[in-house]
Amino acid sequence: MKSIFEEMGGTYRQVGDYFIPNLVLTDDGDYQIGKYGRMRRSYLKEHRKILYTNYVVEGTLFKHLAEIDQACNERIEIIVSAMSEQEGVTEALKAADQMEWVRRKNNIRNRAEEIILTELVYA
Numbered sequence: 603m604k605s606i607f608e609e610m611g612g613t614y615r616q617v618g619d620y621f622i623p624n625l626v627l628t629d630d631g632d633y634q635i636g637k638y639g640r641m642r643r644s645y646l647k648e649h650r651k652i653l654y655t656n657y658v659v660e661g662t663l664f665k666h667l668a669e670i671d672q673a674c675n676e677r678i679e680i681i682v683s684a685m686s687e688q689e690g691v692t693e694a695l696k697a698a699d700q701m702e703w704v705r706r707k708n709n710i711r712n713r714a715e716e717i718i719l720t721e722l723v724y725a
Contacts, residue, residue: 633664639671642723674718681714682707 605612607623614621635643643663646654657663686692691710696703 631665631668633668634671635664635667636671636675638674638718638723639667641719642670643667645724670722674722677718677722678711678714681717682710685710685714 608614613624615624616622643654646657654663657666686707689706689710691703691706695706
């Protein structure tokens with residue numbers, strides 16, 4: 603009598619007295635995972651273990667992390683640009699008072715990062 607695994611085309615290999623299923627995870631993409639992708643992976647591993655395991659078993663973890671990383675980078679640039687324009691952080695300010703421009707730009711970038719972390723990474 604065949605097991606369900608064998609009926610679905612699965613095979614086993616013998617190791618000592620045990621038969622171990624031949625399982626292969628397929629992830630055929632070459633993904634670049636950046637800061638936000640790594641943060642997402644840590645969050646999933648620590649707080650959403652079942653979702654993390656599902657991504658691993660389905661072979662879609664790296665694709666998911668790359669998509670999150672790309673979405674975060676695109677969104678942060680949009681937010682920083684919009685906030686800079688709205689708050690008057692321009693090239694004119696940079697020319698007039700460089701330290702003030704850096705302070706305000708860093709403040710905007712930190713706020714934008716908090717937004718994307720809440721919306722995309724830790725969701």
